[in-house]
Amino acid sequence: xxxxxxxxELMLAAGRGDTEAFAVLVGRHRERAVRFCFRLxxxxxxxxxxxxxxxVRLFLLGRxxxxxxxxxxxxxxxxKNLCLxxxxxxxRWQGPGGGCESDEPAGEEAGPEAVVVRDETAAAVxxxxxxxxxxxxxxxxxxxxxxxxxxxxxAIMGWSLSKTKVTIHRAKRRLARILEEAMGDASLR
Amino acid sequence: MPxxxxxxxxxxxxxxxxxxxxxxxxxxxxxxxxxxxxxxVLARAARAEAAERxxxxxxxxAGRRGLSHRxxxxxKPIAWMIATAPVFWAMASGSRAALVVGVLALTVGALxxxxxxxxxxxxx
Numbered sequence: 329x330x331x332x333x334x335x336x337e338l339m340l341a342a343g344r345g346d347t348e349a350f351a352v353l354v355g356r357h358r359e360r361a362v363r364f365c366f367r368l369x370x371x372x373x374x375x376x377x378x379x380x381x382x383x384v385r386l387f388l389l390g391r392x393x394x395x396x397x398x399x400x401x402x403x404x405x406x407x408k409n410l411c412l413x414x415x416x417x418x419x420r421w422q423g424p425g426g427g428c429e430s431d432e433p434a435g436e437e438a439g440p441e442a443v444v445v446r447d448e449t450a451a452a453v454x455x456x457x458x459x460x461x462x463x464x465x466x467x468x469x470x471x472x473x474x475x476x477x478x479x480x481x482x483a484i485m486g487w488s489l490s491k492t493k494v495t496i497h498r499a500k501r502r503l504a505r506i507l508e509e510a511m512g513d514a515s516l517r
Numbered sequence: 518m519p520x521x522x523x524x525x526x527x528x529x530x531x532x533x534x535x536x537x538x539x540x541x542x543x544x545x546x547x548x549x550x551x552x553x554x555x556x557x558v559l560a561r562a563a564r565a566e567a568a569e570r571x572x573x574x575x576x577x578x579a580g581r582r583g584l585s586h587r588x589x590x591x592x593k594p595i596a597w598m599i600a601t602a603p604v605f606w607a608m609a610s611g612s613r614a615a616l617v618v619g620v621l622a623l624t625v626g627a628l629x630x631x632x633x634x635x636x637x638x639x640x641x
Contacts, residue, residue: 347559354555362544363537372541380558387562388569453532472529504525 335399343390350390354383357400361407367469368411368462370454378414382407397483404474404484408466415462452510456503464499471496597626 330338330352341349361382365375385406393402457465467485470476476484482492543550604619606612 350559350562351555354558355551358551358554359544359546366536366540367533372544376544376554380554380561383558384562384565387558388565449528450532450535453528457529468529472526473533500525503529507525507528 336395339386339390339393339399339402340395342387343393350387353386353399357383357403360400361403364404364407364469364474365411367473368408368466369414370458374414378407378410382410385410398480401480401483404470404476404480408470408484412462412466415465419462449511452507453503455510456506459506460499460502464495464502467492467496468499468503472500601626 330341330346330349333341333349333352335353335356338349338353342353358379361379362372362375365378365382366372369375369378382403386403389402389406457468460468463485467481467487470481470484471478478489478492478496481487481496482489485492487495543553601619601623603615603622607615607619
């Protein structure tokens with residue numbers, strides 16, 4: 329029964345042409361993949377497209393797959409490369425922070441003041457993340473939102489452990505400064 | 518951990534939850550949406566696999582192996598002999614022009630080999 333297998337076993341089975349095993353893998357990681365891509369590129373349509381593209385690449389990689397690391401490390405690595413390509417393309421053609429606006433309308437279920445504050449906070453964080461270097465944003469997202477450890481991030485990013493720690497620290501500092509300027513939040517000083 | 522780090526973490530987390538709450542319906546946990554997503558992934562994977570197979574079949578059928586493949590892999594000794602021939606010619610003739618041509622040929626050969634190795638690396 330494929331659903332009882334571990335990710336690495338499913339990936340090996342997918343490499344042997346077992347599409348049912350690959351279907352279980354996609355079902356298991358679909359939301360994670362789309363959400364991770366959204367955290368990097370900032371719009372749901374592109375995130376969904378990149379997640380699909382990433383999973384296609386994993387399927388094609390299956391024949392040569394060797395479970396040396398956790399499956400999620402490979403998944404994040406493939407998705408990160410696709411998202412960074414997308415962000416670099418946007419930067420080249422749209423300038424820094426290009427395309428960082430969310431593609432969905434804001435919800436209106438809360439009161440107008442709460443919506444304004446929430447929108448301002450969200451916009452400030454979105455702008456702050458978009459202002460970071462794409463690779464720094466990826467490392468910060470992996471640490472803060474995906475809950476990855478430094479060793480896993482260094483494997484995903486292809487950096488040394490010390491570079492990983494320093495980069496995440498600097499990226500977070502930079503984001504804090506941007507948020508402080510945008511929101512005037514005393515607790516960020 | 519400094520206070521600002523906690524606050525930044527909190528704000529990123531709030532932004533993330535807020536955006537996740539506003540995600541389009543199609544990204545939700547619905548079984549039908551998940552099947553549709555899978556259908557698209559499998560269709561794209563099948564297309565990509567077919568394209569890969571077609572490219573490799575075309576390459577082997579047409580014997581489409583460029584200079585870079587020859588300099589980097591099969592036929593390497595013969596290709597390099599041809600590329601270095603102008604150098605020997607220059608040494609034999611003592612011509613400065615031939616020496617320039619020889620050095621250029623070696624440089625181009627090295628660059629092409631590098632490109633061929635990179636390409637083989639990607640293919641493997």
